[in-house]
Amino acid sequence: MKNPTARIIVPAGADRELWLAERGEGVTASNAWRIARAGLKARRTIAEEKMNGSRFRGTAATRAGSAREAALLDEAAERLQSVVANDALWAAADNDLHRATPDGFGWDGDGRLAVVEVKSHEHGWEHDGIPIEHYAQLQFQIRVMGADFGLYGFEVRDEDDQPPTDGATWIVVERDEEMIAWLTERADDFIAWRDAGCPDVDDLPDEVAAALEEWVPRKLVLTVAVDAEKTANAALKKAIAKLPHAARFGAVGMGKSGGFQLSVSESVAIDEAAWAAADPDGHARAEQLRVDLAFAEAAAKRKHPKTTRRTTLNFQEA
Structure with a gap:
């Protein structure tokens, strides 16, 4: 059975001020994506938050989500051989300033180490997969802990703020070596920039x-x-x-x-109100077909994803 390669920086149950201070000292999984994509202005904001502490103290929604962690970790234990809940702050074996606090970690039947991240969302949450910032958080946790893969679970609470009766949605996330390398590089670059006094100009290749x-x-x-x-x-x-x-x-x-030449183009769409009034049964059948198609396409997108990338170059003021 593979154990985490990381070491504990702040143990579970330690003083919160110490925990926040040590988080601020390094790059944590929860802000790795933000740091990786940050321009100069955003970097300054992040550096200030790390120095002075974030002003965010949580909301009723985030507190409700945190209260569900234990139950979600119990669900995770049904999908792994064993799961250990975690409140400690860990540091990567090869870089003390790369840090993470996964919600838990555990092992599969082959003894492979997994980090576990769980999310409980308010009613109305529309993502049916892993948002990119959560995916990056999980990859940085995998990197810090020396894990083989990640287990991501999320639930969407109903209008009465109750969890779903059929349990959370669980997604196995394999190591993404390219993203891990990029997040690691950007984390190191941020740390070097901060240690250099937060200069106004980046050290760019010639x-x-x-x-x-x-x-x-x-x-x-x-x-x-x-x-x-x-x-x-x-x-x-x-x-x-x-x-x-x-x-x-x-x-x-x-x-x-x-x-000049001003052109006018026309498009024709369905008058939904007129259709529903003239043929309510036919309109209702079409609406149900639309719903069925949307669910089928959403399921197919999860099962057969195809990623397309494009680049956009934006100007940033010095």
């Missing part, structure tokens, strides 16, 4: 720095031009709208500096 210096002035000029064009565009559309029949058929015209 090629990136050179390309950035070429892009920034052009982006600034373009931003000003785009904003000015939006204002002029709106004024021109307002003026064209006063022309006869422009609202339905559009308009075209030429001036000394250039011309």
Whole structure:
């Protein structure tokens, strides 16, 4: 049976002020995703929170969720050979500042070590899987504890704030080595930046720095031009709208500096109210088919996910 490779920094039951101070000293699983994606302004906010303590003290909803942890861990124990509840703060064996407080950890039938993370959500929670920030939290916990995989469980309480009668939803999460490497790299980068006094400029690779210096002035000029064009565009559309029949058929015209062509496109949709009034039974059957299709597609998305990635480059003020 594999044991955690991490060591305990703050034991369960320790003074809360000590626990908060030690959490603030390092990068924890709960803020690893936020830190990894943070720009300079967000980094400063995080560094201030770690130095002075977060202002967040919990809400009735988060307290209700915390009260459900023990019951959810009991459910987790039905899916693993054994589960140990955890309140201790752990540090990774190879980096004392990489830290985590998983809700629990346990072992499967093959002796593989699992971290367990449970969530209890208010009525109205719409995710049917693992939000990316929770996935990242679990991966950083796996990294800190030296675990083989993670077990993620969540429930959505009903309108009366009662847990679901059929129990929580449980998802086995395998190690994502690429995300672990990225979270680790970004955590180390944040720690180095903080230790250097939170400088205003990142230590970028030469090629990136050179390309950035070429892009920034052009982006600034373009931003000003785009904003000015939006204002002029709106004024021109307002003026064209006063022309006869422009609202339905559009308009075209030429001036000394250039011309315009305003096009109008139409789309046809179902008048749901008219359909329901004319054929209530047929409309009701169609509505049920829509619901059935939505459930089928949601189940298929969980079972046969296909990830598509795209990149977006945004400007950040210095």
